[in-house]
Amino acid sequence: MMSTESEHGADERGWLKQSSNVSMEEVNSSVRVPHKAGFWRKLLAFAGPGSLVAVGYVDPGNWATSIAGGARFGYTLLSVILLSNLVAILLQSLSSKLGIVTGRDLAQATRDATGKKTAFCLWILTELAIIATDLAEVIGSAIALHLLFGIPLLLGITITTLDVLLLLYLQKKSFRLIESIVIVLMFTIFVIFVFEVIVSKPEITALFGGYVPQKEIVTNPQMLFISLGILGATVMPHNLYLHSSIVQTRQYQRTRDGKKEAIKFSLIDSTFSLTVAFLINSAILILGAAAFYGTNLHVSEIEAAYELLSPTLGVGIASTLFAVALLASGQNATITGTMSGQIVMEGFIHLRISPWLRRLITRLLAVVPAFIVTWLAGSKGTGELLLWSQVVLSLALPFAVIPLVLFTSDKKKMGEFANRLPVKIVAWLCTVVIVILNIFLIGYIIVTGQDLG
Template identity: 60%
Template sequence: MSPPPATLAEGAPLTGTAPHGSPRPSLADSYRSVPVPSGKGRFFAKLGAFAGPGYLVAVGYMDPGNWATDLAGGSAFGYTLLAVVLFSSLMAMVLQSLSARLGIVTGHDLAQACRANYSRPVTIGLWALCEIAIIACDLAEVLGTAIALQLLFGLPLVWGVVLTGFDVFLILALQQLGFRKLEAFIVALLVVIAGCFAYELFLARPDPLAIAGGLVPSPEIVTNPAMLYIAIGILGATVMPHNLYLHSSIVQTRRFAQDEEGKAEAVRHATIDSSVALTLALFINAAILILAAATFHGRGQNVAEIGEAYRLLSPTLGAGAASVLFAVALLASGQNSTVTGTLAGQIVMEGFLDLRLPVWLRRLVTRMLAIVPAALVVGAAGDRGATELLVLSQVVLSLQLPFAVIPLVAFTGDARRMGRLAAPGWLKVVAWGIAALLVVLNGKLLFDFFLG
């Protein structure tokens, strides 16, 4: 049942209808398709019903772009950038909780909310920036999957890039099975990735005291331009802008009570779901960096390429399975990110433009925009070019972050739009602090890039 219409004038409540016209819920085929138990109590039953969207979001926080930035950071600077991974994950938990709050309370995803409240030129500009971010993310998925296929099966990198265009059929098949099955597929691949890295860390035996020291921020992160470049790449790879649009939509797949009490309860359960899932993402991101620091940096090896890491892991750790599991986890990561990237692209295009293309066509267009530059770079520069392009794609994501974060923080903190379920004062202060930090760090990166 669609929520009742509401006015869309500036300052009016966002709750109710899709923007600028008839009620068109986000991801209409899956909207309110997962039932949530009703009645008082039953905390764990309700929490179980809400479990899922957080893991789809967490996928974006451990995609192949993270591998490039974490490997580069760990092998070049040891454990120093662990603090960036930790604080990026904490920032992600805050922002994703706000994203879930927006979708649950207003019935809008972030793209729809922007379209409802900003002028047409601003909306088009935000859409264009978001599409660039999705293409950058897709580029990381393309390259990560192609590298994994090369490592596992010896497939030439260019052919692997081309083959990634066919994963559109995987998306179509999963969506036909229903949203709950899609979530189960994602969680299964996450378990594979986590298991692979748990084994790798067992073999690497990193120094616990060095890990603890790396969790303390160092001033060198900001003063060293090379370290800052990787740090912002980690930030862009961890706090993914398109995930803010994705989460605000997929929380609406749950069929919860639409009164204030039901929405407040839904916000709590969705926040727990995303925070637990992002803790898993934190473990995996930290594991990649720790593995690079313990295995390569500790031996004076500056390994910035995924392929080189694959070749060195087994002889360095003394286990033949180490390299294979590394590549298997990379392939699982690429395929997981493909699924969520498709959903985010659909949500963004429909929300900002009210343009509804067939999923296969939308996916194919986005993937072609990633495949062409990836194929050109790989053909010209080989493995090193692929890794450098992976890191650059994550910096592009980070540069787009403020344009997603600032509207999200503004909407969720506005009681005129959110009513009594607006973000409390302490959360608004934290969220605006995160937004300001992102703007400052990105400004520093641009200054160093153009003038440094």
């Protein structure tokens, strides 16, 4: 049931030698890749991990921040979604490259580079980020069940704990099956929001103008707070650990040419999937802006958006489709959140426990605070909790990004696959911006004693 692993010195590339360093051993190298096939067949074989990663970029936490941003500031924060997505594509490509080249996920690599004590602290921090992620999924799914079927929030939160059983069943069947279900749900969400945006009739000129960054985003504290929430909901720390692991589910040849090919197809897979996620996130903010901006309706919660959407747009089915997409989003995201929990526990502290126990613990750590807040503060409390969970993710992000950029830029560890100078410059620039923005957020809250919302 439980096991620990010991390190035995370091190899020629500076990695500590482990008795076992296979990430997610039960599915590692489980998906066949036809080595003599053409481009499209190989791309199809490698496609999938990008979709699992993209799920984290369209979870219910994104909905709360994007709707709030659109309702309060119109299309202005579309530029934040665009920049965040470009950063996400860069960081996820580095994450997959780390896993493919080294055979280690980011948690394992960090443990090797820092030692037990630091790794344990980083594990705690990462677990908090995963709990914040799972919190958003729990609340989002519970709200969707309430909106669609009238199920009380407290009961809905309880029902979401059963998601772990579904995930265990799917993973036993096939990793490919999990990827296929995720892709179908992502497609469902995409189609729904395309319809919602069309019927909302957005102002096209203002919409495209929103993708141009404005100085006000930084100078307006309230706008910056929502922007940090979008950043935390878009570039998610647990996704960096996840991608570096699940990319190793492919049976690519562990040779120089095999790794080079795997990196190429992984980049195509993740870029395409994250572009779809970008379009969905943009659509959510556009919908919030088109439906609620300038109406004197303060819409910062998912339930309020649901109740006002159909009357505002004049389309009866709009609210129902919104709730269906929310439920699909919550169910989708629970898959990757629990996988990430397994990866960081095994990678950081070399502790392996039964999958059902690991996922049950992760889910309960999110369910308990959600249950308490809902019981004490009702739907208003869950809305605020959802928004703040994304800020927690944003604060945890630097502790995943900095090691990732360090490792993938290290020629000793990565060999010829180390980041080239232009990639290094852009990656470190993104890292510095993320750290500065988060320092500002923490400082503002400490000095003023209040949030920016």
